[in-house]
Amino acid sequence: MPALDRDDVAHLARLSRLQLTDAERDHYGEQLDVILAAVARVAEVAADDVPPTTHAVPVVNVTRPDVVVPCLSREDVLSGAPAAEDDRFRVPRILDEEEQ
Amino acid sequence: MTTPSSDVLMSFEDAIATFDPVMGLEVHVELNTLTKMFCGCPTEFGAAPNTQVCPVCLGLPGALPVVNQKAVESAIRIGLALGCSIAPWSRFARKNYFYPDMPKDFQTSQYDEPIAFNGALDIVVETDDGPQSITLGIERAHMEEDTGKISHLGGATGRIHGADYSLIDYNRAGVPLIEIVTKPIEVEPALAPAVARAYVTELRELIVALGVSDAHMHQGSMRVDANLSLKPRGRAEFGTRTETKNVNSIRSVERAVRFEIQRQAVVLSSGGTIVQETRHFHENDGSTTSGRVKEEAEDYRYFPEPDLTPVAPDEAWVESLRATLPESPLLRRARIREEWGLSEHEMQSLINAGALDLVEQTVALGADPADARKWWTGEIARISNERGLDVAVLPITPADVHRIIVLTSDGALNDKLARQVIEGVLAGEGGPDEVVASRGLAVVSDDGALLEAIDAALAAQPDVADKIRDGKVQAAGAIVGAVMKATAGKADAARVRELILRRVSGA
Numbered sequence A: 001m002p003a004l005d006r007d008d009v010a011h012l013a014r015l016s017r018l019q020l021t022d023a024e025r026d027h028y029g030e031q032l033d034v035i036l037a038a039v040a041r042v043a044e045v046a047a048d049d050v051p052p053t054t055h056a057v058p059v060v061n062v063t064r065p066d067v068v069v070p071c072l073s074r075e076d077v078l079s080g081a082p083a084a085e086d087d088r089f090r091v092p093r094i095l096d097e098e099e100q
Numbered sequence B: 001m002t003t004p005s006s007d008v009l010m011s012f013e014d015a016i017a018t019f020d021p022v023m024g025l026e027v028h029v030e031l032n033t034l035t036k037m038f039c040g041c042p043t044e045f046g047a048a049p050n051t052q053v054c055p056v057c058l059g060l061p062g063a064l065p066v067v068n069q070k071a072v073e074s075a076i077r078i079g080l081a082l083g084c085s086i087a088p089w090s091r092f093a094r095k096n097y098f099y100p101d102m103p104k105d106f107q108t109s110q111y112d113e114p115i116a117f118n119g120a121l122d123i124v125v126e127t128d129d130g131p132q133s134i135t136l137g138i139e140r141a142h143m144e145e146d147t148g149k150i151s152h153l154g155g156a157t158g159r160i161h162g163a164d165y166s167l168i169d170y171n172r173a174g175v176p177l178i179e180i181v182t183k184p185i186e187v188e189p190a191l192a193p194a195v196a197r198a199y200v201t202e203l204r205e206l207i208v209a210l211g212v213s214d215a216h217m218h219q220g221s222m223r224v225d226a227n228l229s230l231k232p233r234g235r236a237e238f239g240t241r242t243e244t245k246n247v248n249s250i251r252s253v254e255r256a257v258r259f260e261i262q263r264q265a266v267v268l269s270s271g272g273t274i275v276q277e278t279r280h281f282h283e284n285d286g287s288t289t290s291g292r293v294k295e296e297a298e299d300y301r302y303f304p305e306p307d308l309t310p311v312a313p314d315e316a317w318v319e320s321l322r323a324t325l326p327e328s329p330l331l332r333r334a335r336i337r338e339e340w341g342l343s344e345h346e347m348q349s350l351i352n353a354g355a356l357d358l359v360e361q362t363v364a365l366g367a368d369p370a371d372a373r374k375w376w377t378g379e380i381a382r383i384s385n386e387r388g389l390d391v392a393v394l395p396i397t398p399a400d401v402h403r404i405i406v407l408t409s410d411g412a413l414n415d416k417l418a419r420q421v422i423e424g425v426l427a428g429e430g431g432p433d434e435v436v437a438s439r440g441l442a443v444v445s446d447d448g449a450l451l452e453a454i455d456a457a458l459a460a461q462p463d464v465a466d467k468i469r470d471g472k473v474q475a476a477g478a479i480v481g482a483v484m485k486a487t488a489g490k491a492d493a494a495r496v497r498e499l500i501l502r503r504v505s506g507a
């Protein structure tokens, strides 16, 4: 199993909008390696005749009718917001890709 | 429209003399379901911020999404109407990205297994040689969800640049979207911008006919991304493409494509390279500017959504949905044009006036097509232009117009009075009969009253009677005018003329 290098970790950090120090990159890279190794073992166990699946049980077409149900109150909605203003979630200035 | 400076653009004619444009159009349609894609929150437009959200569309831990049955039906119907195959088995995926318009930090979408694929749409483009029919390939139509609405505040412009912070309303997050993607479009280069416009126009009509979305581009319930690349004439492989977003009207689609052809042509012919990026369209001058460099598909780390089951429509269901498809707008227009005996031009002005449905409904009530067209594309269209509103939203119905036509052909109204009736109906004074009664608009059909007015007019202009007797019948016009004036326009001009001639000849 190829280990993640620093550049891989840096790339993932950028996609996740995380700023990591070099030490943190090494630290998380090691942890991600452990996770990847665990997944790789599953891949080893799965034989070619076992198709990949996302569900343990073969269920399809679980749907609901197009009927309105009550929503959360706005107080409840915003109670989980780090900050709120004007009935909306307030977040720090967004650095879009275009500014990076 | 200001003309962007020539150092950034090649003339369109020069550009298409050297390069072949390749287009790909991605259209997002917001469905008009009552609830969101994966939860029962309402989708009503314009609600107070964050009042239409729940744990599912907020992405709170443990919340479980469930697919909206109606949204799947709408997706299948759109797919069928576009001649697509419907996948017997398709899945949702998570498209991971970190941007606060999605509180879940991913968008639930379909990725490698869209519900509908491989279709086609016929369009008609106006060319110098008359209308030309072109078939465009449809790559896929898939289901996904809309994002929340972000407002950037504190900066000078309200755009991202310079904003100090952002406010988010998640009411729109999770509203069902269908994304419809064309196959690469390679047409006669000169036609490319018009083809893009005709495609969006035709697709919009189809969506409206299906009744699955109101497809208002200015309200964002239909949005277009235009991908464009150029390749030197004769080369087979595609060039690098850009994706222009923020194209908010059908006319803008044409302008955006045209601009990108001209811009890319300059870059390429001066030895530069095109960057694969998102570009923003600007309504004011029709230009596009560089946005972000596009993330690679792998950067979205798509994976199958474990919280949703696959969508596996069986054939019986698909066929029952196929049975609900309306007549295609293209065929319908051809049929109507033939039935009503309209020229291409007359048909086009009817469509441009946004009055086709209304005229058809008026005709269905028994009106003559020519009469129905006359009022809808005449007086009513004039008023709608004046008010800057669509004809369809004016408070006058096909039943009202039908009634006005009946009253006019019965001789109870003349055209002038009919226009006043329309004005009264639009002013909310009630139906045509009520307006006629309350405004006292009926034609004066009492010959006695008309003769009285005629005698008075003849007495005031004694030379007219002599002229008429000398054979100058057109002189009667002066008397007709005087009578119309005396009766406040409520006389039937033809009847008045008849009475004048009879009076003068002594009959």
Ligand SMILES: [Zn+2]
Pocket: B036, B039, B040, B041, B052, B053, B054, B055, B056, B057, B058, B174
């Ligand atoms: Zn919800």
